[in-house]
Amino acid sequence: MNTVSPYVLEAINISKRFGELIALDNVTLKLRAASVHALLGENGAGKSTLVKCIMGYYQPDVGEVLFGDRQQAITQPHDALLLGIGMVYQHFTLIPNMSVAENIILSRPRLPLIIHWRKEMAELKRRMQGMPFQIPLDAPITSLSAGEKQKVEIIKQLLLNTKVLILDEPTSVLTPTEADEVLGKIQTMSREQHLSVLIITHKFREVMNFADEVTVLRKGRYVGSARVDQVSPPILAAMMVGHEIINTPLQRIPTTNPRPLLKIADLKVTDDAGVTALTGLSLSVNSGEIVGIAGVSGNGQRELMQVMAGQRAAHSGSITVNAEAYTASRAQMRRHKFHCLPEEPLRNACVASMSVADNLAFRRFDRPPFAVHNGLLNRKAITQRAKELIHRFAIKTPGPSTPVGNLSGGNVQRTVLARELADEVDVLLVANPCFGLDFGAVADIHQQIMAARNRGTAVLLISEDLDEILELSDRLLVISNGKLVHETTPEHAELTTIGKFMAGH
Amino acid sequence: MHNFMESIAIPTAALVFSLLIFSGFVAFSGNNVLEVLAAIYQGAFGSWFSWQNTLVRAAPLMLTALCTALPARSGLIIIGGEGAMVVGGLCATLTGISLNGLPPFFVISSMACSGVLSGGAWIAAVGALKHYRNVNETISSLLLNYIAIAILNFLILGLLRDPATLNKPSSFPIGDANMLGTIGTTSIHAGLIFGLVVCGLLWFVIRRTTFGFSIDMIGGNIRAAQISGLAVGKLIIITCFLGGAAAGLAGMIEIAAVHGRANTSLNAGYGYAGILVAFIARYNPLAIIPVAILLGGIRASSGLLQRSFDLPDATTLVLQGIIFIVILASGAVYGRLNWFKPKGDSP
Ligand SMILES: Nc1ncnc2c1ncn2[C@@H]1O[C@H](COP(=O)(O)OP(=O)(O)OP(=O)(O)O)[C@@H](O)[C@H]1O
Ligand SMILES: [Mg+2]
Numbered sequence: 099m100n101t102v103s104p105y106v107l108e109a110i111n112i113s114k115r116f117g118e119l120i121a122l123d124n125v126t127l128k129l130r131a132a133s134v135h136a137l138l139g140e141n142g143a144g145k146s147t148l149v150k151c152i153m154g155y156y157q158p159d160v161g162e163v164l165f166g167d168r169q170q171a172i173t174q175p176h177d178a179l180l181l182g183i184g185m186v187y188q189h190f191t192l193i194p195n196m197s198v199a200e201n202i203i204l205s206r207p208r209l210p211l212i213i214h215w216r217k218e219m220a221e222l223k224r225r226m227q228g229m230p231f232q233i234p235l236d237a238p239i240t241s242l243s244a245g246e247k248q249k250v251e252i253i254k255q256l257l258l259n260t261k262v263l264i265l266d267e268p269t270s271v272l273t274p275t276e277a278d279e280v281l282g283k284i285q286t287m288s289r290e291q292h293l294s295v296l297i298i299t300h301k302f303r304e305v306m307n308f309a310d311e312v313t314v315l316r317k318g319r320y321v322g323s324a325r326v327d328q329v330s331p332p333i334l335a336a337m338m339v340g341h342e343i344i345n346t347p348l349q350r351i352p353t354t355n356p357r358p359l360l361k362i363a364d365l366k367v368t369d370d371a372g373v374t375a376l377t378g379l380s381l382s383v384n385s386g387e388i389v390g391i392a393g394v395s396g397n398g399q400r401e402l403m404q405v406m407a408g409q410r411a412a413h414s415g416s417i418t419v420n421a422e423a424y425t426a427s428r429a430q431m432r433r434h435k436f437h438c439l440p441e442e443p444l445r446n447a448c449v450a451s452m453s454v455a456d457n458l459a460f461r462r463f464d465r466p467p468f469a470v471h472n473g474l475l476n477r478k479a480i481t482q483r484a485k486e487l488i489h490r491f492a493i494k495t496p497g498p499s500t501p502v503g504n505l506s507g508g509n510v511q512r513t514v515l516a517r518e519l520a521d522e523v524d525v526l527l528v529a530n531p532c533f534g535l536d537f538g539a540v541a542d543i544h545q546q547i548m549a550a551r552n553r554g555t556a557v558l559l560i561s562e563d564l565d566e567i568l569e570l571s572d573r574l575l576v577i578s579n580g581k582l583v584h585e586t587t588p589e590h591a592e593l594t595t596i597g598k599f600m601a602g603h
Numbered sequence: 604m605h606n607f608m609e610s611i612a613i614p615t616a617a618l619v620f621s622l623l624i625f626s627g628f629v630a631f632s633g634n635n636v637l638e639v640l641a642a643i644y645q646g647a648f649g650s651w652f653s654w655q656n657t658l659v660r661a662a663p664l665m666l667t668a669l670c671t672a673l674p675a676r677s678g679l680i681i682i683g684g685e686g687a688m689v690v691g692g693l694c695a696t697l698t699g700i701s702l703n704g705l706p707p708f709f710v711i712s713s714m715a716c717s718g719v720l721s722g723g724a725w726i727a728a729v730g731a732l733k734h735y736r737n738v739n740e741t742i743s744s745l746l747l748n749y750i751a752i753a754i755l756n757f758l759i760l761g762l763l764r765d766p767a768t769l770n771k772p773s774s775f776p777i778g779d780a781n782m783l784g785t786i787g788t789t790s791i792h793a794g795l796i797f798g799l800v801v802c803g804l805l806w807f808v809i810r811r812t813t814f815g816f817s818i819d820m821i822g823g824n825i826r827a828a829q830i831s832g833l834a835v836g837k838l839i840i841i842t843c844f845l846g847g848a849a850a851g852l853a854g855m856i857e858i859a860a861v862h863g864r865a866n867t868s869l870n871a872g873y874g875y876a877g878i879l880v881a882f883i884a885r886y887n888p889l890a891i892i893p894v895a896i897l898l899g900g901i902r903a904s905s906g907l908l909q910r911s912f913d914l915p916d917a918t919t920l921v922l923q924g925i926i927f928i929v930i931l932a933s934g935a936v937y938g939r940l941n942w943f944k945p946k947g948d949s950p
Contacts, residue, residue: 409829428832438830447830449823460820460831464813473813 105164106131106294107183107262109152112161114144116504119496121147122158125320127296127313129262134288134295136305136326139315140338140536141508142494145298146188148315149264153178153185165262179207184255185264188298188507188534189444190247192239198250199235205254222257229253230283240370243396245276252280256287265297267507269304270534273395273562277301281308300536302331314338339538348544348569351552353386359556360525365415367401367580375401377580378415381558385524388547388557390571391582392564394600398580399560400441403529406558407438409446419525428464435524437461439531443514450503454495455484457502458517491516507534515543523550529560544570564596578602609937610890614883617933618897621926628921634912642911643919646904653903655790659861661899663688665798665891666853667877669805670726672886673846674740676809677839678822679733683726683744684850685874686751691722691851692858693755696865699777699858700763710781715855722851723844725751730843734836752870759866773866783860794856799892801849806888818842850874872920876902879927882934898923 107129114122122144129135139145151158154172162169172178192201203218231249255263269277285308287293305312314321314337321337335343360383367376375398383389404410408426417424419434440446448457459480462468467479484498493512495505532540551557561567568588576584576599584599626636647657670684695718702710732738763774783793809815817838821828828835862868880898884890905919
């Protein structure tokens, strides 16, 4: 940005409380026209709350939102849409069993009573040509990858003639390549088509490469704003946490007499559509070992995770834990200390409407001291333990009785982490553990996983982030088209070879 | 806190709104609205006599409501209370007829057992179909209602028919000795006690036991329940069984406390009204009690309306239907009302 453009959207002195918890304390954010503005902050800093106040999803207790110099009464997201402010939320909001076109058309704030589908489709096709991404319009949402879904969410907003586009962690479920593509296109649009973009992210790389300005929040307070060319990642990191960052490197202790804990033999699994997702997959994981599975998303990782977690039945093949056939029953999970950190924790491992305390108790609610006299719940013990875990794992929540769905994305992740890692673990299954976490939390989770490994846990790590796998694994496998196609160790890994196998060549 | 406020305020507003629509209906039929509303109140809660009538009708409603409320907590929308009640009543009658002559306490207990077991099995089958074959539970439970009623008609017109019953074909009687008595000097039968006790008991099970906790996990997010290793299928089937058992007990009570023999009075619509009760009570077994009394009152006032205003018998059913639709529509309002949104310090 060469000339300084005027502000198009200003949120001034916003404060917002949820009960006891002060989510935002006098925060100001000013977005310039035709620019990309990044909003940074730790998990639970209040980023989502701030943009939800701007969108009218929440009403701020104090403060006002100016849009194009005028104070606007935005009392619901509908008002914001009509003004030309669009938002892509942290979680997907597409209707899964409808097509891309249907999702896009139905999202208009003013829908006619009767939709003339043929006319709408023709119009949509015409307008799609001006869009930065192309997606097959008649594809059902369920058939899309995370990256494609995110593109649909963005297109949905752009087609509404959005002037201000707010993106809440649009890249946390994307691979770095996908993220670069999406953000690059958005940056170009902001310059060429006068689009103003506010983007929440945890990745400094994205801020440095694609944003013009940046605002940092810490614990609900405004820390500062700057032009991106005047800051650097270490400065931003220090602004986020309030002090210098000291990186403790991961300690990998050599494992003494490893024994095979987890064995998968010739596993065949079909996906929801009945298509084969895993075509005879075999692997084994030893105690005190992290085996990483790298691959482009949609090559069978999700189905592998679901089978292991008991969410999907295998077609054939066997899973053995501790030399016993494993059926993902509660008794077996307990006996083998088998724990799981699935991706999208709110969707896969939490009940959003139940409290943090209840969610923390999912593994142990039916055992003493949480259950007494053969099946009565001891709520006191459950709350007591929740308080301990909240403290030990630094979960930011108003209290143990808050519904877990009200927590910030990162803190939902921490809740599951606390539940799964608090006790002794023999076998740990991890899938994309760091999606949506701030850098401090990522380092923390990596430490926890490594610590578990050093205590003798067998860890199977499925991740789309190759750097994460290279950093953590003892052994690295590449999955492509439902098969393991390559095995190596991080020391001997060659990125070009791995890339080739990931791409399926 | 605002959740609790909401769950009282919204149904109340919906009830008031339903009464307004109903008033329009009454005015259209040429009656004085205020007089009719006053008569409904009079017929439901206006005197000790009408209270007794109301409570007698509330008892089966409490039980059939549980048939929808319990499975709903595990995520299944079941509308098979009518069928489970018919089956329960029918099996209780069969038991009563075949054991007639044995000590009454033994006969009555056996009738209760067979009502509970058969009603439970009836709805457990719905749960099993859902879990193992992925059959939509709402549709299968609805179809099972028709099957139950068909079986009832088949038996009371054939095998079980007492030739002495002419204008209303019925089964042989279970015998006066085997009838459930009334409470004290009232006309309220012991069924009310069953209703209250079962509602209280199941509330306790849901709120205080690990079983209830598991059910809420399954209903809240089945994936989270699976990843915790819960035996989802088994738990769903047990929940369905408990719901069906409550409705089966309602059938047994109608036989043993009111009719004394099986006939078409068994499918008088308590099962369907129970769905409404469960919805209004938001699947909370304790809330079912007052809601059942309210709906029981509306049903109880039907006779008075007929006598004083010459309004058809179905009038209260119209009111019930209006409430049903308004309550269903009001479900869309939860969590959206601005004055319930967390504002300052009261989330
Ligand atoms: N509806 C709500 N009720 C109660 N507390 C809430 C609610 N929404 C958010 N909070 C709390 O407000 C704080 C800020 O949450 P917010 O979602 O804005 O964080 P965030 O910066 O977006 O974090 P993340 O990076 O993890 O998404 C958190 O501590 C969260 O628990
Ligand atoms: Mg957020």
